Amino acid sequence: MKYGLLRVWRDTSMIEFSDITDFFIQAVDKLKNGEFNLSSPLEEIVLRSAGSNLAYVDHRKDALNKYGVDLWKELREEFGKGEFNELLKKSKIDENLKYSDSQQFPDFIFKVKETKGEFTCGSLLELKDSKGGNIASFNSTIPTQSKTLEEIDVINGRNLVSRIISIIDRKSPEGKYYTFERRCFYLVRTHSENQKKTKTSIVDGSFFETIPKNHLLYQVFYQILHNHIKKKELKIDSNTLKQVEKVLSEITDQTIIASSRDVEGASIRPRLRIMAEVHSEGNPHSSNYPQISEKSFNLILKSTPQTEKIKSTLLKEIPELKTFTIKHKRNGDHIVLQFSLKP
Numbered sequence: 001m002k003y004g005l006l007r008v009w010r011d012t013s014m015i016e017f018s019d020i021t022d023f024f025i026q027a028v029d030k031l032k033n034g035e036f037n038l039s040s041p042l043e044e045i046v047l048r049s050a051g052s053n054l055a056y057v058d059h060r061k062d063a064l065n066k067y068g069v070d071l072w073k074e075l076r077e078e079f080g081k082g083e084f085n086e087l088l089k090k091s092k093i094d095e096n097l098k099y100s101d102s103q104q105f106p107d108f109i110f111k112v113k114e115t116k117g118e119f120t121c122g123s124l125l126e127l128k129d130s131k132g133g134n135i136a137s138f139n140s141t142i143p144t145q146s147k148t149l150e151e152i153d154v155i156n157g158r159n160l161v162s163r164i165i166s167i168i169d170r171k172s173p174e175g176k177y178y179t180f181e182r183r184c185f186y187l188v189r190t191h192s193e194n195q196k197k198t199k200t201s202i203v204d205g206s207f208f209e210t211i212p213k214n215h216l217l218y219q220v221f222y223q224i225l226h227n228h229i230k231k232k233e234l235k236i237d238s239n240t241l242k243q244v245e246k247v248l249s250e251i252t253d254q255t256i257i258a259s260s261r262d263v264e265g266a267s268i269r270p271r272l273r274i275m276a277e278v279h280s281e282g283n284p285h286s287s288n289y290p291q292i293s294e295k296s297f298n299l300i301l302k303s304t305p306q307t308e309k310i311k312s313t314l315l316k317e318i319p320e321l322k323t324f325t326i327k328h329k330r331n332g333d334h335i336v337l338q339f340s341l342k343p
Contacts, residue, residue: 016121018308046108055110058159085161111168143209144209149173185205201300206302206331207300239256297341299336
């Protein structure tokens, strides 16, 4: 990390973005130095740029074997081998889990920080790589502006992620730490195999969450109900329908929806897995946003007074950056900080 930032991030209004902005700075620096390029594996871009700032890596085996990033190195050196192994044992992390490819959500989580007794940073980073121009589908979760460890455990159907990250962060895996709202970011790449057309962006989850996730879930069930009424030509009086719709409006908690169900007499436990496809207006690499050029690496943040400060800071840190605002048709202005590779 460039040490000039340490003084700037003492501004508490900017600290909560410091993990993702430091990652962006490091990635741009390594792109300029040719340590990787826009066609490199997304995992490599993250691990080489943010490795020491990560509290969770999903593919820990590949991180170590391919890129020499050991999630546990700092902890092992701090505690010593014996105490370190005892710590893992208490958290039920055996040798296989320590360096496994867990196939859990998300791909990466940054280390948490504390400012005046409050948690900050600890951002989630999910990778989305696509050979074409569309963003790859979200197969197990709805992209949102923030998520808690509690939500993550429900999405995964197990608490492996919260157990690992709490060890690295040296926090108790419960209480405020467990329910702290962590910002979600998505490292999105399109046209990954075409170096002339490829675009790569770190996208704030606000770009995808254009209506509150709770309202979105209610609307899904509402549409399912009305589609069945239409298909089966059901005759339901308006008062009954209003009562049913009122009940549906309370079905908003993804942690409940995604939980496995015990149904009397059933030999299976049904579980709803929520998938999501990105509308073209929610794809910053689509033709709706022509300002985002090919062969570029971008940081996209919702425009606020806070992110305007961040923009000014990053422009001083990386003079080559181009900055502009794109108007999300469903969610207002977003700031784009763009680093373009020379032809």
